[in-house]
Amino acid sequence: MLAANGILTAKWDGIHLKLSPLNEQHLAIEAAQVSGVNCCATCQHFNDKRSQCQCSDSPLSGLVVDPAGHCLEYASLDDIIVLEDFTDLDDLEEEPEDFIGNLDEMESRFGIGN
Known part of the structure; x- marks a missing residue:
């Protein structure tokens, strides 16, 4: 018997x-x-292989959680920063020091940053 519930997933690898x-x-x-609901299964901190919460700030950390559950430490998978989305510093036309200088100028001009 392949599955106790009778449900299988099939994948074609090109040969088998x-x-x-x-x-x-x-x-x-x-x-x-x-489901479209903000729940553990759609959280960055959810380990779907173990069904565990991996958020150290959550009281559920390290515990097996219900995938449909909720907690205050929820972080959407959509909020994950993908490094490929950023430009490599080697591709910049300006020198990195100039880039940082421009960033400092923008932070002071617009009142953002530290």
């Missing part, structure tokens, strides 16, 4: 069809992710 069973926990995570 790979079948894998889906367990109840995986189905619960998937349902929570597609």
Whole structure:
């Protein structure tokens, strides 16, 4: 028997069809992710392999949590900064020191920063 619940996932790798069973926990995570609700399953700190909260500031840290659960330390997956979104300093036309100088000027001009 491949899956106790009868639900499988199939992936084609170009040569073989790979079948894998889906367990109840995986189905619960998937349902929570597609629900559109801000919940543990859509949080940056959720470890979906272990269903654990990984946020050190949360009282749920290190505990197995319900994928549809909520806590005050929620951080959306959409808020993750992807390093590829940033320009490499080697690609800048200006020298890095000039870039930093311009940033300092903008911070003082617009009253942002430290």
